[in-house]
Amino acid sequence: MINKPAQQQSSLAIEGLCFSYNGKKALDNVSFSVGSGECTVLLGPNGAGKSTLFSLITRLYDSHIGKLSLCGFDVKLQTRQALSKLGVVFQQTTLDLDLTVMQNLRYHAALHGMSGKLANQRIQEELERLSMYDRRLETVRQLNGGHKRRVEIARALLHKPALLLLDEPTVGLDVATRHSIVKHIHDLVSEHKLSVLWATHLIDEIYPTDQLVVLHQGQIKAKGEIEDILKATETSSINDAFKVLTQGEER
Amino acid sequence: MNMLHYWRAMWGIIGRELWRFVKQRERFVSALVRPLVWLFIFAAGFRAALGFAITPPYETYILYEVYITPGLMGMIQLFNGMQSSLSMVYDREMGSMRILMVCPLPRWFLLLSKLIAGVSVSILQVYVFLLIAWFYGIEAPWQGYFYVLPALVLAGAMLGALGLLLSSFIKQLENFAGVMNFVIFPMFFMSTALYPLWKMKESSEWLHHLAFFNPFSQAVELIRFALYGQFNSFAFIYTLVAFFIFMSIAVLGYNPSKGMMMKKGGR
16 A cells, blocks of 8 residues: 655645444545645545445535544535535536526525625636536537537536545546546646546556545555656556556455 | 524525525426326316305305315325425435534524425415416405405414424335325325315214324315315314424424434444
8 A cells, every 4th residue: 555645724624534334334434635736536446435435525424433524624514614625526417407607506595605796707707717608508409419418517617616526527538528627637636636536447547746645445545646657566556556456355 | 693694594494495496397286297197187077076165264165176175285284294304314315414504503593494494495486386377267365365464374383393203203215105105195195185075974983083193184274265265273272382383393303412313222
């Protein structure tokens, strides 16, 4: 196991987190952190525990063992402060298909307590960045998969969160759209110092500058910079490293 | 975290629900067709079979259509409450419930806002129904149309809270058909919506007791009395208590460490 010391300014800090369903461990003593302005990729095969971890970070479930904090706020004890720092793009589309792009975004802005004026201004900023502003009056049903995802990313950023969670956001999209979304997120990290935790099982979405956390069967198999992980596993590509880390331990 | 945030969020939730309702015209039409079929067909047919002695709040002999109208108003709210619970189960499966749950406000407040949004939609439906009924010749005293508003708010809230409670315990969308069979139909038929309590007593003492303690009966009576400018204090207290009980269990059901999430066996 490769360890990297937790950074002082963590956007997300997880310590000794455990969670089980019906006695079966879904997460086992998970600890890692996402530093401010870092893009951390949470890599793991299907069923590794990624979605469970996201449900705990967003407090859909509570864990009785371990500690989870967002920008220094304990998710269980200071839930509202913690959640106000968080933007989320879930795996499934969570937009109202019958409402327009604008209505969907206004709804989200209202949930975060923004005034109408501020909401309009932020919506324009975020949609323009994704070249979607001209389509704001269309209903979501009229948009293709890639455009829906862009709207969801814009929505997650409306309230200027410190940490953006992305749960396999590119699933089901074509290669060109996937690349443009991956690039957009990395631009946000480098230009706006946004912290990102990106769950995926697609290795080609990882940038060399990303931090990596490999999750397998609920346990962290490696974490840190890509170069260090390659060295420790004596491999030359993430693909090979991933194989080494996740092989031979099937339960 | 200030009051303005709460206020904006609540309006956001209500606005979304109203927009969705306006956009889904079929839902609006079907919500109206159901009680109208009962009024125009069922009640018209039963008019001959059922005779009514003078019974409060009515001051004279009434037609069956007049009797059944408050029951159908309750029916609209009952279906609406269950429909919003259906949409919550759907939202949960589809994930849009998560967007609501991830926003930085207390969960009880989010559920209450969702409830108020549902009640607003149901009240809109009830008034459109009352307008059509008025053209059909069913007229209440004009003040009644104002008095009935707070009664509709409470009745709608109680039935909506029941829907929320059910939605927190229904694991999958498929189980919703069971709600129709085990909640909506028994609640509706075992109530004073279609026949008065004393009439039930004539046929079955048991049915009479069940109907009396059925919160839907008390909600219907609250509406019935209010529509005729009267206040039924027992029905009011009964409905209010039922609301608090249902709402408390619903909030508990959505609690991340106690409720439905943990029912899957998560720890």
